[in-house]
Amino acid sequence: MTTHALPQPTRAELAILRVLWKQGPSTVRQVHELLRGTQDKDTGYTTVLKLLQNMTEKGIVQRDESERTHVYEAALSETRTQRDLLRDLMDRAFGGSATSVVAQALSMKRASAEELAEIRRLLDAHEKRGK
Amino acid sequence: MTTHALPQPTRAELAILRVLWKQGPSTVRQVHELLRGTQDKDTGYTTVLKLLQNMTEKGIVQRDESERTHVYEAALSETRTQRDLLRDLMDRAFGGSATSVVAQALSMKRASAEELAEIRRLLDAHEKRGK
DNA sequence: AAGAGTCAACGACGCTTGTCGTAGATGTCC
DNA sequence: GGACATCTACGACAAGCGTCGTTGACTCTT
Structure with missing residues (x-):
């Protein structure tokens, strides 16, 4: 087992990850400004920097420091992280039941009408593959 | 606005709530022992007591202190709590997309075969009702 | 080369969470 | 009524989180 199962991102960290997933590799300043756009909360620049440094420490983002202005990138895919988080909640609050x-x-x-149709398609595809 | 939207239970609090939901109103000692059964973690008696006191303070559980040995009961239903928690995760990590x-x-x-069938039934019921 | 701006690093502070130790109140048993 | 058990209450503590202020290094402009 070489996969160390990275620690779960906290709330503030997840908000940053979402920016990184949407925008791709970004500098602290970019993350800070994009965050201001999507958040009601007004987070200071140094706070974002510190969070990014913590996240680098934990391994949930990767940092390119070849230039003076560092560039950060999410270490795990959005889908992978969603799966980990949902699995955790499913175990803790739903007794592990996907249903x-x-x-x-x-x-x-x-769940709108289009969403329901989409979910039905997912279900069909999943059932067929599972055969 | 009389509904204050109770604070989210923490991990340890949720574990206690699950005992309460399964066993119904219980004393500290009962919760403590039941918890020992379902957890790998070994939590001390006073820790459980303190958690329950905190939860009472927050309004997450209700306490009957008419007897010397107090009896605790979950203030919110399991389903309601699951919904709140899932909603929160959906917003924070899935961009609000139920799909x-x-x-x-x-x-x-x-997701086993029976689970898939069950989910399909849920979907049918939901779609019909939505009509 | 001086001044202004930008940036990462460091350390701190207040808050919450989970963990108990200990004390004090209330029974129970001989 | 004394000894012992059980239970709640109080307070402390360490760790993690989110928040910045400050500092020192680097860069750009003039």
């Missing part, structure tokens, strides 16, 4: 998770997801009115 | 959540849930091999 319960789906049931709750559907019960939220965010 | 993405379902896709990730399905991608975990926990």
